[in-house]
Amino acid sequence: MSAAEVLEFHVPRHVDWQDYAMCKGRTELFFAPKAERPQARERREARAAKLCAACPVTGPCREFARNGREYGFWAGENEEDRHLLGFTVSAPIGIRARNAGAAAS
Ligand code: SF4
Numbered sequence: 001m002s003a004a005e006v007l008e009f010h011v012p013r014h015v016d017w018q019d020y021a022m023c024k025g026r027t028e029l030f031f032a033p034k035a036e037r038p039q040a041r042e043r044r045e046a047r048a049a050k051l052c053a054a055c056p057v058t059g060p061c062r063e064f065a066r067n068g069r070e071y072g073f074w075a076g077e078n079e080e081d082r083h084l085l086g087f088t089v090s091a092p093i094g095i096r097a098r099n100a101g102a103a104a105s
Pocket residue numbers: 020021022023024030051052053055056057058061062073074075076
């Protein structure tokens with residue numbers, strides 16, 4: 001069991017999981033800036049993933065992002081990861097839009 005899993009176990013169910021988010025104030029790591037290049041995205045998401053790995057609320061965060069069809073990097077997953085698991089965002093952009101269109105036809 002990882003440190004994050006141990007901490008997650010101790011977050012009471014009745015509190016807002018976002019109060020325990022390790023990414024507070026780090027929005028720039030979790031959402032792509034305009035015209036971000038693939039290599040820069042990989043570097044940004046790798047830094048975000050390190051925060052997620054130590055975060056005590058990955059479970060509810062992941063569930064929120066998947067069910068809400070959210071954009072951005074949540075609980076170690078980007079939109080593409082969620083798309084591949086069947087949680088496609090409502091209006092995919094760029095290459096994701098082309099892939100989603102190909103999958104639908
Ligand atoms: S798992 Fe990652 S994205 Fe989710 S609240 Fe924690 S740090 Fe933020």
